[in-house]
Amino acid sequence: LDDDVQVRLRWAGGARGQLWASQVAIGASNALRLRVIGADAALDWSQEEPDYLRFARLGEAPQVLRRGGPGLSPAAEAATRLPAGHPEGYLEGFAQIYADAADLILAHRAGQAPPDDLSGLPGVREGVEGVAFITAAVRSAAADGAWISLSQETA
Template identity: 55%
Template sequence: MVAAGELGELRVVQVEYPQDWLSTRLEESGVKQAEWRTDPQRSGPAGCLGDIGTHAYHLARFVTGLELESLAADLHTFVKGRVLDDNVHMMLRFKGGARGMLWSSQVSPGNENGLRLRVYGSRGGLEWSQEEPNRLLHFPLGEPSRILTRNGPGLGEAALAAARIPPGHPEGYLEAFAQLYGDFAEQIRARQAGRSADALALGTPGVGDGVDGLQFITRALESSQSGGAWVTF
């Protein structure tokens, strides 16, 4: 819908990923998932930012197609004794003029995996939440709001191609991996057969996306260490 211009010129992008599981020093209780994520020797210089902030960033980039121009980040560690950040606030400026905000947190009680994206343009807006993955909210400017359901009416070809089971049955997180595996397999088979891959199977991440994520982490750390100063991307 974004690529087709249904939202018009993109203006505002808001993405968030709050969790609560590291609200205490869980890494001191023998939980391995918490241990390595809070250890800079194993996870690198970014905590919450590198763990889930990157997911939020990649989601915003993938859906909007926008390229980041600059950012201003505030990384903070709330839990005493923890070395790496456990909460991140960030302002984003995209090429072309769109503005954005990103929040990721692992110390926000009441949140499990609250990955959520809002995109607003000159002709309407979209809202999607990972915890309710079968619904997409669409807000056409000057028209009634719509709730689009997975594999339901009103969806585009790309959305329908990613649905495996009838409407009404929950489908989401695990099936997303199946989608990636299927798309990668189609690209490999096409290369082996000397043909073009199905266009709907080309939405997979590549090396460039990995580099982009690392640059995002590096620039955010640089900004936060400079008191939240704007840094170019």
């Protein structure tokens, strides 16, 4: 499934997007890149330069936010393990998820509300949605690129 895929996306509310993932594109091995482009602003992040997030508002010069640097949200600061300038790696991303899950379990066992900075932790619902997305993409490919609604996969 992950050798090479191109997917058109449409969210509730009408927003549209594209996803491209490839393990076979020459010069782009594991070159994960996320870009979110809206009417008023855009974000651009690359796995090959993971410490930097480019943020651009319409009509303004782009800003580059640096991991561990000023201007980050409390959740981003909590997820930073090393000072800026010291690279964090791929495996640390998984370590962060495991640490957040452990904090969530401990809070639940103690009868406490989960810490605010764990709001982005994926759960069972996100897992089910991910499987539905992959299933829809495979069905679309088998149907020569026909549009497959995710609501068909989760019903």
